[in-house]
Amino acid sequence: MIDPRQATRDRSEATGEVLKGMGSALGIDSRGFAFSEAVVDPPYDLETLCLLLEHSNALRPNVDAYATNIDGFGHKLQAAIDFDAEDADERVAECIFLERVAARERGDLDEDAALEPTEDEVRARRDELRLLARVERARLRSFFESCTFDHSFVDLRRMTRQDLEVTGNATWECLRDARGRLARFVYVPSFTVRLLALDKDPVEVDDRVRVSPVSLHSVRCQRRLRRYVQVDGESRIYFKSLGDPRVISRKTGRVFESVEALKREDLTDGPATELLHFAIHSSRSPYGVPRWIGTLLSVLGSRAMEEVNHSYFDNKSVPPLALLVSGGKIAPTSAPRIERFVDEELKGRDNYHKLLIIEAEPFGRGDGARTRVDIKPLTGAQQQDALFQEYDSRNIDKVGSSFRVPALLRGDSKDFNRSVADAQLIFAEDQVFAPERDSFDHVMNRRILADMGIRFWSFRSQTPVTRDPERLTVSIEKLVRVGVLTPEEGRQLAEDVFNTEFRKLPDDWVKKPITLTLAGIQTGLRDASAESFGCNAGPVRTPPSSDDEDT
Numbered sequence: 001m002i003d004p005r006q007a008t009r010d011r012s013e014a015t016g017e018v019l020k021g022m023g024s025a026l027g028i029d030s031r032g033f034a035f036s037e038a039v040v041d042p043p044y045d046l047e048t049l050c051l052l053l054e055h056s057n058a059l060r061p062n063v064d065a066y067a068t069n070i071d072g073f074g075h076k077l078q079a080a081i082d083f084d085a086e087d088a089d090e091r092v093a094e095c096i097f098l099e100r101v102a103a104r105e106r107g108d109l110d111e112d113a114a115l116e117p118t119e120d121e122v123r124a125r126r127d128e129l130r131l132l133a134r135v136e137r138a139r140l141r142s143f144f145e146s147c148t149f150d151h152s153f154v155d156l157r158r159m160t161r162q163d164l165e166v167t168g169n170a171t172w173e174c175l176r177d178a179r180g181r182l183a184r185f186v187y188v189p190s191f192t193v194r195l196l197a198l199d200k201d202p203v204e205v206d207d208r209v210r211v212s213p214v215s216l217h218s219v220r221c222q223r224r225l226r227r228y229v230q231v232d233g234e235s236r237i238y239f240k241s242l243g244d245p246r247v248i249s250r251k252t253g254r255v256f257e258s259v260e261a262l263k264r265e266d267l268t269d270g271p272a273t274e275l276l277h278f279a280i281h282s283s284r285s286p287y288g289v290p291r292w293i294g295t296l297l298s299v300l301g302s303r304a305m306e307e308v309n310h311s312y313f314d315n316k317s318v319p320p321l322a323l324l325v326s327g328g329k330i331a332p333t334s335a336p337r338i339e340r341f342v343d344e345e346l347k348g349r350d351n352y353h354k355l356l357i358i359e360a361e362p363f364g365r366g367d368g369a370r371t372r373v374d375i376k377p378l379t380g381a382q383q384q385d386a387l388f389q390e391y392d393s394r395n396i397d398k399v400g401s402s403f404r405v406p407a408l409l410r411g412d413s414k415d416f417n418r419s420v421a422d423a424q425l426i427f428a429e430d431q432v433f434a435p436e437r438d439s440f441d442h443v444m445n446r447r448i449l450a451d452m453g454i455r456f457w458s459f460r461s462q463t464p465v466t467r468d469p470e471r472l473t474v475s476i477e478k479l480v481r482v483g484v485l486t487p488e489e490g491r492q493l494a495e496d497v498f499n500t501e502f503r504k505l506p507d508d509w510v511k512k513p514i515t516l517t518l519a520g521i522q523t524g525l526r527d528a529s530a531e532s533f534g535c536n537a538g539p540v541r542t543p544p545s546s547d548d549e550d551t
Contacts, residue, residue, distance in 0.1 A: 005551040038196045038305035039229065042287045046167045046191035049290065053166045057392075057401040058301045059292065061410040067405065069433045070440070075165050076501055077140055080213040080456050083130040084150065084504060086511060091213070092126045093117050098212040100418045106217075129214055140449075140457055147185050156187055157440075160278060163190040165403075168288030171279040172227070173240055175458035182452055188230060188275070195277075195286050196227040196253070205243055210449045216455055218485070226286070227253055228275045239275035242447060250271040276447065292402040298395035305388040324374040328362040404432050437461040462499055483513035 081091045096117040103109035112156050117125070148156050161168040173186035202222040211217045227248065227265075228239040238253035240246065247256045250266075251274040256262040259271055279288030292299070362370065400410055406424035408416055416424075439467050444459040447464040465472075473494070488510040491502050509517045 007525055010461055038194045040197055040286055041286045042169075042194070043084050043282065043289060044293065046169070049167045051192050053162075055303050056399075057302055058299060058396045062292070062400055062403040062405050063162055065362075065405050065409040065452060066165050066433075066436070067158040067161040069464060070436045071161050071461070073156065073464055073499060075144070075459055075461050077123070077457040078460045079133065080458065081129070081133075083126060083133065084506065088126060089119075092129065092517045093122045095212040095214050096121065096125060099215050102211040102217060129456070130191055130448070133214075136454060136456050140454065143182075144453075147183070149184065149186070153185075156185060159187050164278055164280060164288070165292075166290060166540075167191060168192070168280045168282070168290040168293075172276040172278075173239065174274040174276055177273075182448065192230050192232055193275075193277075194229050194231070196229065198224045198226050198286075199405075200224075203244065203246060208453070214455050216450065216453065227272075228277070231254065238272045242271045242274045243451065244274065258527070275441075278443070292399055293426055295398045295402050297394070298398045302392050302395045302482060305392050308388070322374055325372070326373075330373070349537070405429075434463065465497055465499060473496050483515040486513055493527070 013427070025387070028463050047140045050275050053063065081088060081095070083092075085091075093116075097115055099114045100109055100113070102117075104111065104113070130503070144153050147153055153158075160170040167190045169190040171188040171190055173188050174182055175184040177183040186353070202224050204219045204220055205225075207221050208216045223247075225244050227241070230237045230239065236251075238248060238250050240248045247259055247262055248271065249256065249269050251260055251266065251269045253272070256265070260267055262271060279286075282289040282290060326355065396410075397407075398405065406428055408421055408424050409428060441459055441461055449459055476485070476490050476493050476497070479485040480487055485493070491505075491510070495502055
């Protein structure tokens with residue numbers, strides 16, 4: 001009976017040997033991280049995985065499809081409360097109620113205090129929150145415009161996605177300003193980073209939780225944290241987890257009570273900065289594992305196939321034709337003439353009809369001696385096209401299936417009609433790209449924006465328009481024209497069509513069906529015209545009939 005655990009270990013060891021062999025073949029200098037027992041070894045060599053991306057004909061299209069469709073469309077800020085909406089006062093009153101309930105549970109509010117706010121309290125709080133939301137929005141826009149040094153935030157996301165899909169891991173260095181606020185993100189190549197084991201002792205950290213749509217409360221909790229180390233050549237730099245309040249040496253990874261204690265130990269040392277680690281979950285390792293790792297042998301097999309086909313041009317051993325002489329032999333001067341004729345006088349359009357004369361001598365001297373010269377083509381024995389094409393095609397499909405990316409998004413546009421293409425795009429958006437965007441947005445809102453104390457806005461990744469924009473525009477126009485949607489609702493839907501954010505209109509008519517608005521405008525014009533002539537706005541009198549005039 002086969003032990004499944006032993007079989008799994010055997011397969012893992014075989015895959016590891018393949019990776020090691022691949023690394024040796026590509027000249028990879030294996031990074032030695034045995035300097036500390038606390039360092040956790042990754043399940044696969046991360047640098048070799050990066051090199052496989054460069055040497056594979058199947059990985060790059062899938063990785064680029066992920067980076068473009070998940071992270072390539074930017075982001076927008078979504079308001080927690082629209083203070084211009086009709087239900088803004090109700091939303092603000094609900095926030096005040098939830099905040100007071102949370103304060104009572106913490107013991108910060110008397111039991112006899114009222115939970116429901118008054119209208120004056122709601123009105124005053126709404127004006128205050130509206131102003132704070134404007135300031136916070138400006139701060140966020142400025143932050144995302146300048147949070148990276150040499151590239152845009154979208155470029156940082158695309159590089160992060162490439163690392164995440166190739167190695168299963170991605171890392172950002174998070175820098176703070178003098179006030180302790182997040183200020184910059186620095187891309188750190190994932191293959192240079194190693195994880196240390198979780199610290200045995202938990203650390204008390206601040207965790208900001210949302211008690212209402214517009215308020216956060218800081219709570220103290222115990223967490224076991226992790227440190228990281230980056231090896232770049234001979235230098236080693238230590239990092240701590242995002243939100244770790246401890247003072248950690250960036251040279252040794254040791255924990256100190258204060259910065260002064262660290263400086264007393266080594267004046268050239270400094271506190272470690274924070275690192276944010278993204279990973280594709282693995283059940284057996286704190287490292288992430290790329291989703292295509294199950295098709296590793298297909299990736300390596302396609303590479304080997306390409307090398308076999310490439311070596312054919314240098315190592316082919318079957319000539320295109322053969323000269324056969326029977327009953328005699330060619331003259332001693334014929335062989336050099338044939339070679340020179342083929343090399344010098346047979347190529348080009350001007351030599352298309354040139355003739356080659358070959359002289360042959362019979363073995364015998366009698367009248368019956370006959371010599372025969374035949375030229376036999378050997379193209380049938382030559383390789384006419386690349387080998388293993390079906391095998392390579394199946395490998396490409398296997399890798400694409402591991403990413404769940406349709407062939408159309410991988411650059412294969414053969415045998416597709418419009419309906420099939422639309423169905424593939426909708427499937428990829430709903431089943432693959434949208435969940436990945438939601439996962440990234442959760443990290444941004446829960447880790448980054450919460451650390452910044454952002455209360456009124458949330459981070460939301462932009463999505464591509466997978467539906468026909470012309471049809472969607474016509475549908476929105478019809479629904480607004482017949483009054484099913486208000487102009488404001490139509491503008492909100494149009495934002496997704498054009499993938500941009502429209503300016504808010506403060507007028508009341510955008511919040512009402514257009515049919516009622518047009519009717520109101522006509523009535524208002526008629527009333528204004530009547531008032532200009534000194535008429536009242538009373539009921540309209542019907543003109544008298546001709547019979548009444550006669551009487």
